Each structure stands twice: as structure tokens, then as C-alpha cells.
Amino acid sequence: MYNDKVPFLDLITQHSELEHELVEVFREALGRAGFIGGPMVENFEREFAAYCDTAHCVGLGSGTDALRFALMALGVGQGDMVITVPNTFIATTEAISQAGASIAFVDIDERTYNMDPEKLRAFFETECAPGPKGRPVHKKSGRIVTAVVPVHLYGQMANMDAIMELAAEHRLKVVEDACQAHGAKYFSIKENCWKTAGSTGHAAAFSFYPGKNLGACGEAGAATTNDAAVAKTMKMIRDHGQAQKYYHDMEGYNGRLDAIQAGFLSVKMKxxxxxxxxxxxxxxxxxxxxxxxxxxxxxxxxxxxxxxxxxxxxxxxxxxxxxxxxxxxxxxxxxxxxxxxxxxxxxxxxxxxxxxxxxxxxxxxxxxxxxxxxxxxxxxxxxxxxxxxxxxxxxx
Ligand SMILES: Cc1ncc(COP(=O)(O)O)c(C=O)c1O
The missing domain is CATH 3.90.1150.10 (Aspartate Aminotransferase, domain 1)
Known part of the structure; x- marks a missing residue:
């Protein structure tokens, strides 16, 4: 296919090896005319939650949806400020803005390219003052810092012990951007065990964009959490704010994971x-x-x-x-x-x-x-x- 070329990424060979199983998924979905929700989505959510060591997985339309819905479900909104790093894909910061918050950056560690917890600490010390209920207020903008989004860039987890400790000290929610880090592990000294990406923060976002380590055959994503209430809210946000059809507790989005993509992802999960x-x-x-x-x-x-x-x-x-x-x-x-x-x-x-x-x-x-x-x-x-x-x- 590529002769002597070395492609950056080869998805064609992978898909030709899985073609039979993928076509079967398509056939099943056609046979059932089940394209939205249903057993394929629920199965995949169960499998992926188990893989990430989390209690819940919510299948979504993309990693960007996952970041945005996780922030919203954790209560981030208008007037808040959320901290992340400058060296990430723009989806990380789009989600912050689209949740209604403003963006703050802290720089990275030069060897791992991930958020440097010392710079996060310095941000609180130099750029923030104590605000209501001990929450940090960003001095320049007057906004309350309510969340942090560490990005597990290139597939390596950020220093979550240090980030979680600072988050607890400043009462912040933590959304892991695990869009590049399916299955990555980090040894937590605090908990004396290996933790899987997506299981450490209050919620986490994964992308299944085709080129990702686990990629759909189109757009797809998921959010994980151990908090049942957060999972429930994310399920409502992905489905126009409804838990029961046509009874809308709030406005939401159309951000559901397609059944066919969920079926493809279950094939690839193995x-x-x-x-x-x-x-x-x-x-x-x-x-x-x-x-x-x-x-x-x-x-x-x-x-x-x-x-x-x-x-x-x-x-x-x-x-x-x-x-x-x-x-x-x-x-x-x-x-x-x-x-x-x-x-x-x-x-x-x-x-x-x-x-x-x-x-x-x-x-x-x-x-x-x-x-x-x-x-x-x-x-x-x-x-x-x-x-x-x-x-x-x-x-x-
Ligand atoms: C670090 C990071 N965050 C967020 C995203 C957004 O994911 P998606 O393209 O599925 O919306 C991606 C993937 O492109 C990513 O690499």
C-alpha cells in the first residue's frame, strides 16, 4: 500500500484486518435499525469504564463534547476561570470557553511536556488572592478559579498526585484531558497504587477520533467519572437535558455516541x-x-x-x-x-x-x-x- 514510504499513521492496514468484524457491527445495527443509544452503546460504556477503572463511562459525540460536558456537569460556568496548559489541542480551551468560563494557562515541565505542578502552585501564590469560602480569585480578572484541566499529552499522564493535592487545597474540580491517553498509567504515591488515565480526576475526557489509540470510524468520545451524579448530569447534557424523553430539566446538546461507532469501538477495544x-x-x-x-x-x-x-x-x-x-x-x-x-x-x-x-x-x-x-x-x-x-x- 505505502511501498517504501513510512506513513505517519497507518489506519488502512488496521481496518483491513478488522474488516469482517466491523462489517458485522454495521449489519447488526442495520438489522435492528438501532443507531442511537441501545445495547451497543451501553456495552461499550461498560467495557470502557472497566478498562479505565472507573464506575461510569458516558459515550459522547467527541472528546471535545466530553471536556465541555464534564466541566458543565461539575458546575463550571459563567464567571469562572479554568486553568490548563498552552501546549494542547484547541479543543481543551474551546471546552472551557464554551462552558462559560475564562481560560488561564500555566506552563509545562520541559521534559514531560505536561503541566508543571510547581507552576500551578506559583499561579495560586502570585496571581490569585483568597476569595469566598477559601476559593482562589484571579486578581486581574476578579474571576473565581474553579477547575483545572491537566492534559495527558502524547499519552503520558500528568503528575496527578501533585495536581490533585493543589486542587483539594484550593477546592478545584479536576477534569483530566485524557484524549491522547487511553490506558496510560501513573503510580500514585499518595494512594500507593497504579492509577489509570481517567480514574484520578473528578471526571475525564477521551477522544475516539480515528487516529487515536482507540479510534472510531468517525467522530466519537466519552467521559469517565466515579461520581454517579456527575455521570447522570453528563447523560442529560448529551441528550438535550432530558432523562425522560421530552421532559427537559435544562437545555443540553445533541452529543450522543452513535451506536455504530460504539460497536466499532467494542471490536477495537479487544x-x-x-x-x-x-x-x-x-x-x-x-x-x-x-x-x-x-x-x-x-x-x-x-x-x-x-x-x-x-x-x-x-x-x-x-x-x-x-x-x-x-x-x-x-x-x-x-x-x-x-x-x-x-x-x-x-x-x-x-x-x-x-x-x-x-x-x-x-x-x-x-x-x-x-x-x-x-x-x-x-x-x-x-x-x-x-x-x-x-x-x-x-x-x-
Ligand atoms: C489533547 C486533546 N484534547 C481534546 C481533543 C478533542 O477530541 P475530539 O477531536 O474527539 O473532539 C483531542 C483530539 O483531537 C486532543 O488530542
């Missing part, structure tokens, strides 16, 4: 542990092959972390040249993300400047996501790293 192992093995091979190349910084997997390598992201100062060189040699790498959110045009009104979040800015200029997917072969990886080696040697 393979997810093996796919995660394949990704981890591929990351280990890249680490070996890239060892000793001084120009390249390989990703750091924290010792308390089992990352699921949604992306394998290296850093180099000559990133754009390297990406172009690889593309000329049929090796396709990508950028996640080239512009940090505080410098996006959409957020010009927030008044941030270059230099506001220097670690995120430096990362945006230097990161490069190498090809990564479960079927990536050792010889494809050798070709990628050979390309990098030739680029460095040629002094391009």
Missing part, C-alpha cells in the same frame, strides 16, 4: 492492550536507535509512568529542516502542535505575548512527532532513524 504494548515496544526501539545522537532529545518516560505513546515526540533545534528532509525521503513526521494556544489568533484578546509561556513556546519550535502506530515495523523505524542520521551527517 485489541487495545496489544496495540498499547506494540506502541510501547516501538517507543523502546526508537529510544535505542536514537541513543547517542546529541542533536535529538528523545521523550522522557517518567519512572512513575507507563505512557501509551499516542505520539513519539523528539526535539531538535533544526526541526523544520529535519521534517522537510524526512518528507523528501518518504518519511512522514508531524507537529503537535506548531503554535501554542496563547499565541493563536483565536486568543489574541487574552493579551498574551511571546515569552508568556517560554517552555511551551520552545517546545512548539522544536518538537517533531515521528511515525507511530501499532503496526509500525522495526525496519520502518530503522529507515526513519537512518533518515535522521543522514540529515545530521549532511549538516543540512
Amino acid at each position: 485489541h487495545l492492550p496489544a496495540w498499547t504494548e506494540a506502541r510501547r515496544a516501538a517507543a523502546g526501539r526508537y529510544n535505542e536507535l536514537l541513543r547517542g545522537m546529541d542533536e535529538i532529545i528523545t521523550p522522557l518516560e517518567d519512572e512513575r509512568s507507563k505512557a501509551v505513546y499516542h505520539l513519539y515526540v523528539i526535539r531538535t533545534q533544526r526541526r523544520d529542516e529535519l521534517q522537510a528532509y524526512l518528507a523528501q525521503n518518504d518519511i512522514f513526521a508531524a507537529l503537535h502542535y506548531p503554535v501554542p494556544l496563547h499565541l493563536q489568533k483565536a486568543y489574541a484578546h487574552l493579551g498574551f505575548k511571546e515569552g508568556s509561556y517560554p517552555i511551551s513556546e520552545q517546545a512548539a519550535n522544536e518538537i517533531l512527532s515521528l511515525p507511530m502506530f501499532p503496526g509500525l515495523t522495526a525496519s520502518q523505524q530503522k529507515k526513519v532513524v537512518e533518515g535522521i542520521r543522514k540529515f545530521i551527517r549532511s549538516g543540512n
Whole structure:
């Protein structure tokens, strides 16, 4: 299919291997004319909740819905402020704004690319004052900080012990953006056990966009929580604010997970542990092959972390040249993300400047996501790293 090319992501091979089972799901849904809700959605919700070690999973239309509905169900709304990081996909901050809150950023840790809890602590100390019921009030805007959204970027969980501790101290709700982190683990010293992404915060959001570690054949997402009341509210929000048909306790959204997508996801769920192992093995091979190349910084997997390598992201100062060189040699790498959110045009009104979040800015200029997917072969990886080696040697 790709001849000698090394694609960034190969979904075609994965789907051809699963074609028979996926077509059966479609046939079943057609036979039952059951496209919205029903057993396929409920089954998948049960399976995914068990996989994430949570009491509840609510199937939704996308990861963006999941972030937005989780914030809303936790009571975040008009006049609030929610903290996240600048180096994430815009869906994270769209959800904050669309829940009615305003956005605050704290910078990241330069080795894990995740929220730096020390910077979160500093945000409360320097930018906030104690407000009603001990809640932090953002001095400049007068808004009450009510929630934090750590992003488990590239498939590695953020330092949740520290973030949960600060959240408890300041009475914040925590929504994990686990859209890239299906099955990622983090060892909690506080609880003395491994925790799965989606089970630590008050709620969490997952995306099943086709290219994700668990991807639908279209748009899909889910939210997880251990709180029955939050799950119930999210179920109402996804269905026009109704728990009983045509009795609307509030306005909601049309944000339900399609039955066909849920069926596809159940087929793929069975393979997810093996796919995660394949990704981890591929990351280990890249680490070996890239060892000793001084120009390249390989990703750091924290010792308390089992990352699921949604992306394998290296850093180099000559990133754009390297990406172009690889593309000329049929090796396709990508950028996640080239512009940090505080410098996006959409957020010009927030008044941030270059230099506001220097670690995120430096990362945006230097990161490069190498090809990564479960079927990536050792010889494809050798070709990628050979390309990098030739680029460095040629002094391009
Ligand atoms: C970190 C992050 N947050 C949120 C989202 C939004 O998910 P979706 O595209 O399913 O709405 C994505 C996926 O694109 C993501 O990578």
C-alpha cells in the first residue's frame, strides 16, 4: 500500500484486518435499525469504564463534547476561570470557553511536556488572592478559579498526585484531558497504587477520533467519572437535558455516541492492550536507535509512568529542516502542535505575548512527532532513524 514510504499513521492496514468484524457491527445495527443509544452503546460504556477503572463511562459525540460536558456537569460556568496548559489541542480551551468560563494557562515541565505542578502552585501564590469560602480569585480578572484541566499529552499522564493535592487545597474540580491517553498509567504515591488515565480526576475526557489509540470510524468520545451524579448530569447534557424523553430539566446538546461507532469501538477495544504494548515496544526501539545522537532529545518516560505513546515526540533545534528532509525521503513526521494556544489568533484578546509561556513556546519550535502506530515495523523505524542520521551527517 505505502511501498517504501513510512506513513505517519497507518489506519488502512488496521481496518483491513478488522474488516469482517466491523462489517458485522454495521449489519447488526442495520438489522435492528438501532443507531442511537441501545445495547451497543451501553456495552461499550461498560467495557470502557472497566478498562479505565472507573464506575461510569458516558459515550459522547467527541472528546471535545466530553471536556465541555464534564466541566458543565461539575458546575463550571459563567464567571469562572479554568486553568490548563498552552501546549494542547484547541479543543481543551474551546471546552472551557464554551462552558462559560475564562481560560488561564500555566506552563509545562520541559521534559514531560505536561503541566508543571510547581507552576500551578506559583499561579495560586502570585496571581490569585483568597476569595469566598477559601476559593482562589484571579486578581486581574476578579474571576473565581474553579477547575483545572491537566492534559495527558502524547499519552503520558500528568503528575496527578501533585495536581490533585493543589486542587483539594484550593477546592478545584479536576477534569483530566485524557484524549491522547487511553490506558496510560501513573503510580500514585499518595494512594500507593497504579492509577489509570481517567480514574484520578473528578471526571475525564477521551477522544475516539480515528487516529487515536482507540479510534472510531468517525467522530466519537466519552467521559469517565466515579461520581454517579456527575455521570447522570453528563447523560442529560448529551441528550438535550432530558432523562425522560421530552421532559427537559435544562437545555443540553445533541452529543450522543452513535451506536455504530460504539460497536466499532467494542471490536477495537479487544485489541487495545496489544496495540498499547506494540506502541510501547516501538517507543523502546526508537529510544535505542536514537541513543547517542546529541542533536535529538528523545521523550522522557517518567519512572512513575507507563505512557501509551499516542505520539513519539523528539526535539531538535533544526526541526523544520529535519521534517522537510524526512518528507523528501518518504518519511512522514508531524507537529503537535506548531503554535501554542496563547499565541493563536483565536486568543489574541487574552493579551498574551511571546515569552508568556517560554517552555511551551520552545517546545512548539522544536518538537517533531515521528511515525507511530501499532503496526509500525522495526525496519520502518530503522529507515526513519537512518533518515535522521543522514540529515545530521549532511549538516543540512
Ligand atoms: C489533547 C486533546 N484534547 C481534546 C481533543 C478533542 O477530541 P475530539 O477531536 O474527539 O473532539 C483531542 C483530539 O483531537 C486532543 O488530542
